[in-house]
Amino acid sequence: MRRLIAILMLLILVPTAASAEARVVIDEFAISRWVTENMQALNIPSIAVGIVGPDKDYYLETYGPAELDQPFLIGSLSKSVTALAVMLLVHDGVMKLEDSASQWVGGVPAAVTVRHLLHQTSGLARADDVEGWTELGATVEDLVARATFAAPGTYGYSNLNYNILGVIVAKASGKPYAEFVKHRIFDPAGMATASAQPNPPSGHVVGHQYMYGFPMDFGEPAYNPATVPAGFIWMAPNDMSRWIRLFVAKGKLDGKQVVPAAVVEQLLQKPDGSDYAMGWLIKTDGPTPYAKHTGATAAFTSAMSVVPDREFGVFVLTNLNLWMGVGATTILNGVMSPILGTPPSAATNIEFIVRLGFGLLVALIIFTFLFELLRWIRSGFPLRLSPRERTAIILTVLINVGVVIAVTQYFGTPVEVIITTQPDIGYGFLITVVVGTLRRVLTGFNKTAHLRALASDTDDE
Numbered sequence: 001m002r003r004l005i006a007i008l009m010l011l012i013l014v015p016t017a018a019s020a021e022a023r024v025v026i027d028e029f030a031i032s033r034w035v036t037e038n039m040q041a042l043n044i045p046s047i048a049v050g051i052v053g054p055d056k057d058y059y060l061e062t063y064g065p066a067e068l069d070q071p072f073l074i075g076s077l078s079k080s081v082t083a084l085a086v087m088l089l090v091h092d093g094v095m096k097l098e099d100s101a102s103q104w105v106g107g108v109p110a111a112v113t114v115r116h117l118l119h120q121t122s123g124l125a126r127a128d129d130v131e132g133w134t135e136l137g138a139t140v141e142d143l144v145a146r147a148t149f150a151a152p153g154t155y156g157y158s159n160l161n162y163n164i165l166g167v168i169v170a171k172a173s174g175k176p177y178a179e180f181v182k183h184r185i186f187d188p189a190g191m192a193t194a195s196a197q198p199n200p201p202s203g204h205v206v207g208h209q210y211m212y213g214f215p216m217d218f219g220e221p222a223y224n225p226a227t228v229p230a231g232f233i234w235m236a237p238n239d240m241s242r243w244i245r246l247f248v249a250k251g252k253l254d255g256k257q258v259v260p261a262a263v264v265e266q267l268l269q270k271p272d273g274s275d276y277a278m279g280w281l282i283k284t285d286g287p288t289p290y291a292k293h294t295g296a297t298a299a300f301t302s303a304m305s306v307v308p309d310r311e312f313g314v315f316v317l318t319n320l321n322l323w324m325g326v327g328a329t330t331i332l333n334g335v336m337s338p339i340l341g342t343p344p345s346a347a348t349n350i351e352f353i354v355r356l357g358f359g360l361l362v363a364l365i366i367f368t369f370l371f372e373l374l375r376w377i378r379s380g381f382p383l384r385l386s387p388r389e390r391t392a393i394i395l396t397v398l399i400n401v402g403v404v405i406a407v408t409q410y411f412g413t414p415v416e417v418i419i420t421t422q423p424d425i426g427y428g429f430l431i432t433v434v435v436g437t438l439r440r441v442l443t444g445f446n447k448t449a450h451l452r453a454l455a456s457d458t459d460d461e
Contacts, residue, residue: 024058024312024339026051031059034334034347039063041349042327043215045208048072048237048317049335054249057241058312064319071193071204071234072317073220074302075295078233079162080267081196081243083118083279085169085181087263090114094172104168107144109152114168116152117161118278119271123150126413129160129230133417136224140167143226155274159230162279166229177229188258189246191239198225201234207299208320211424212359213352215320220299221420231297237317240304244313247291247306268308280306288340294329296321298421303328305336312339321422323351355424362428369435372442382449389444396440400433 031049039047046064050057062068089095097115101108101122109123116122128147135142140163147160170177178196186194195201200220208215223232235243242253247268251259268291270282280291288307295302301322306313314335316328334345376382385393407429408414419426 024051024053024310026058026339028059030338031335032061035061035063035331037347038327038331038334041347042320042322042352043213044318044320044322044327045215046205046319047331048240048315049331050237050241050244050315051335051339052241052244052248052313052315054245054252054311060237060241062237066205066237066319068237069193069203071195071201071236071239072302072319073200073204073207073295073297073300074233074235074240074317075297075300076159076231077293077295077302077304077315078196078229078231080279080293080304081181081185081233082162082165082169082229083267084185084259084263085177086114086118086165087267087278088184088259089169089172091260091263095168101164101168104171105144105164106141108164109149112149112152114165117165117168119155119274120157120161120276121153121155121274122158122161122164123152123154123156124148124158124160125150125156126158129158129163129227133224133227133420134414136222138224138226140164140226155276157276159227162230163227166226169229181233185259186239189239189242189253191235191242193234193236194239194243195234196228198228198232204234205300205319207297209299209423210321210355212362212428213356218299218423220297223297231295235317237315240315240317244304244306244315248308248311248313268306286340286342296323296421301326301328303332305332307336307340310339323422327351358428359424362431365432365436365439369439369442372439372446375446376442379446379449382445384448384452385444386448386451389448393437393440393444396437400437404433 035047035049038044046062046066048062048066048068049059051059060068090097095114098113100110101112101114101117102110112122124147129143143160144164150156166177169180173180175183178198181196193201206217207220209218245253246259247264250261251257251264267278268280268282270277270284275281275283277291280293282291283289288309290305290307292303292305299319299321301318301320302316304313304315314332316332316335318328322328330345330348337344404415411418415426415430418429
């Protein structure tokens with residue numbers, strides 16, 4: 001009888017295991033080729049890629065000099081850590097989702113709840129947190145005092161929402177944010193290199209910034225410690241795979257329930273009227289629902305995705321400041337598409353081309369400015385302007401001012417933040433506006449002097 005029961009159990013379990021394995025079929029050669037193509041097209045120094053199952057890694061590799069145990073900055077993927085920290089405190093009964101955030105952070109409107117912050121529906125906009133990039137000493141309370149809150153309930157992505165949550169975690173738990181997430185998340189999950197400390201960990205991957213299409217080893221510029229909960233947590237690929245597995249396996253790692261399954265399910269639950277859950281965007285517009293998020297700092301980009309129905313997740317980490325994490329997202333989508341059976345992506349070097357083209361434009365503006373400057377010097381420093389040239393210069397100034405306003409309004413980002421996060425674009429933008437305007441002024445002087453010389457020659461005749 002015992003033998004019969006054992007045989008029956010084996011027949012039940014083996015197909016189940018085989019079915020789980022069949023959920024994810026990967027082609028390692030195709031993945032390697034895809035990652036390498038994008039790495040070369042975008043000049044990315046190092047990339048880490050992981051395909052994670054509920055109890056093992058289907059694929060985990062680094063490309064370039066980075067190693068699996070070297071931490072990368074994960075950017076806004078940090079928000080998923082902060083969201084879990086908050087929900088653990090909710091699970092512990094320390095706080096409720098409907099609690100007003102104002103009881104922990106002064107200046108936040110009383111109507112804004114913890115839930116609003118998690119779902120990015122507090123009424124803040126992206127522009128309300130930009131000082132945190134450049135004012136390294138600003139506290140969250142300082143940023144809140146300068147922010148403008150619309151009526152809560154409308155979605156608006158803002159890092160400040162999660163920086164406020166970081167303060168709430170610290171005050172509600174009675175421990176510094178970095179200490180709490182280490183004690184309650186990183187240590188129990190066996191994530192040895194993960195760090196939410198305000199300073200970079202030793203042995204981390206070196207970050208790079210684009211300079212007109214070519215990566216330069218500048219490292220990660222100094223960042224405000226107050227912004228760690230929203231975008232400056234470090235994780236090595238080995239730890240990132242365990243982080244993704246927490247969500248794939250509903251909180252279980254190595255046979256142990258590290259995080260309550262109900263907490264994980266709530267983190268990935270799509271709210272009414274928005275795609276932003278808690279540190280994750282929930283996409284339901286295709287045949288297979290999935291959760292995702294991207295991250296970008298001044299010298300790193302990242303992307304992650306979890307497909308609960310198929311029990312797998314994917315992450316991509318890079319050490320280059322690709323614009324808004326687009327490169328990391330492209331690589332991730334290309335890795336996921338054959339698994340999900342969706343149309344494959346195509347490798348693109350459009351960002352490299354655009355940045356290189358912009359660099360050539362900046363070089364052209366500098367060259368023409370120097371040319372006009374030399375003409376102006378040889379002409380004896382003329383300072384008169386004809387009415388036509390005066391009008392042309394005024395129009396040039398108005399257009400350039402309009403461009404500055406339009407760009408900063410469109411991206412919701414001041415120029416100084418663009419310079420910090422995208423130095424080639426930021427400085428190139430300033431050169432284009434300032435040097436371009438000065439060149440037009442010199443051109444006006446030179447043309448006016450030339451016309452006066454022609455008029456003088458005509459009078460002499």
